[in-house]
Amino acid sequence: MGSDPSGRYTPPLSVGNVALALIAIACTVLVAKRATAEREPIDLLRDHGTVAASDTAPATAPRLEQALGVATVRDLRGKDVALARRGEPRIIMLNSRSCPWCRKALADIGRFAEGRQASRLTVLTLEGAAEGAPMLAKEQIVGAQLVGPRDESAQIRLTFRYPGTPTFLAVDRNGRVMRTLPGYPIPEEMKRWVAVMIGNSATP
Numbered sequence: 679m680g681s682d683p684s685g686r687y688t689p690p691l692s693v694g695n696v697a698l699a700l701i702a703i704a705c706t707v708l709v710a711k712r713a714t715a716e717r718e719p720i721d722l723l724r725d726h727g728t729v730a731a732s733d734t735a736p737a738t739a740p741r742l743e744q745a746l747g748v749a750t751v752r753d754l755r756g757k758d759v760a761l762a763r764r765g766e767p768r769i770i771m772l773n774s775r776s777c778p779w780c781r782k783a784l785a786d787i788g789r790f791a792e793g794r795q796a797s798r799l800t801v802l803t804l805e806g807a808a809e810g811a812p813m814l815a816k817e818q819i820v821g822a823q824l825v826g827p828r829d830e831s832a833q834i835r836l837t838f839r840y841p842g843t844p845t846f847l848a849v850d851r852n853g854r855v856m857r858t859l860p861g862y863p864i865p866e867e868m869k870r871w872v873a874v875m876i877g878n879s880a881t882p
Contacts, residue, residue, distance in 0.1 A: 747839050
């Protein structure tokens with residue numbers, strides 16, 4: 679029998695006890711690693727590009743809901759819908775009714791789309807989907823999905839997560855962010871993004 683310096687009995691360690699202790703230590707390390715990884719900030723403005731010889735972002739690129747901080751938005755009908763539409767590339771535009779550069783960007787989209795369906799464009803207006811509708815109608819942009827935040831907390835998250843509006847995100851068919859473009863893009867750049875919106879390209 680063993681004893682510690684105080685004279686108390688210390689039971690011998692069995693193989694089973696050692697194994698359980700090692701498993702507990704391993705679990706603690708894994709949980710700590712996961713918690714640390716979840717705290718690591720996502721570089722919201724980084725261009726992740728595409729995997730070589732493909733039109734999809736690498737597995738290390740954040741999913742759209744990770745980048746924006748919301749997974750569900752509210753459409754014109756007042757219904758909650760998933761922000762990410764899997765199976766096709768999309769352009770997400772963060773928009774605000776008080777943003778003059780948003781209006782300028784929408785004017786360019788309307789001009790370059792030339793009446794073609796912008797079916798791969800989602801306009802996420804911070805004040806709500808209905809606030810974005812007249813802005814798109816003015817520029818004769820058709821076929822785009824109009825959405826807004828589900829509630830005030832989602833609006834706050836979106837407002838403070840990005841440096842301003844407009845911000846454009848190019849999302850691959852798997853829902854991962856390939857590129858983020860903050861601010862008003864020059865016309866030549868906008869043409870490449872509109873090509874994705876109207877289905878002529880998978881990447882801007």
